[in-house]
Amino acid sequence: MKAKSIGYLGVAQTLINKQEEISCTVSVHCSYYAVLMYMKYILAQTDRQPLSYEEQDEAANGKGSHEYVIEQIKRRIDRPRAGLDFAQGVNTLKKRRVKADYSTRQFSVEESLECKQLAEGLIAKLKMYFGNL
Numbered sequence: 095m096k097a098k099s100i101g102y103l104g105v106a107q108t109l110i111n112k113q114e115e116i117s118c119t120v121s122v123h124c125s126y127y128a129v130l131m132y133m134k135y136i137l138a139q140t141d142r143q144p145l146s147y148e149e150q151d152e153a154a155n156g157k158g159s160h161e162y163v164i165e166q167i168k169r170r171i172d173r174p175r176a177g178l179d180f181a182q183g184v185n186t187l188k189k190r191r192v193k194a195d196y197s198t199r200q201f202s203v204e205e206s207l208e209c210k211q212l213a214e215g216l217i218a219k220l221k222m223y224f225g226n227l
């Protein structure tokens with residue numbers, strides 16, 4: 095999952111570099127999934143009540159798997175306010191991803207770069223909170 099996360103960020107940048115609205119819009123999807131994959135990786139690798147990938151999938155059965163992963167990360171961040179702030183950042187990026195994927199809205203180069211930078215910042219926070227696993 096860590097390799098997938100890094101790969102998603104690379105693809106996001108490649109799409110942004112094309113400087114075309116459709117490519118920039120698709121890059122938002124990649125930025126969000128980079129964070130999701132990294133969160134799943136952290137949950138599987140952390141020493142704070144680790145959850146294997148299989149356990150994550152089973153526990154999220156019947157619920158939104160993305161919401162489950164976000165909630166589990168939030169719970170494992172030592173400082174409640176920091177956990178809440180992190181979850182809000184992920185949800186902001188998720189809302190943008192939903193617009194990029196399911197609406198006619200097009201994202202500009204600047205907006206897509208902002209989403210990628212948000213994703214990179216969220217991954218940096220995960221490394222800070224859980225160590226560079």
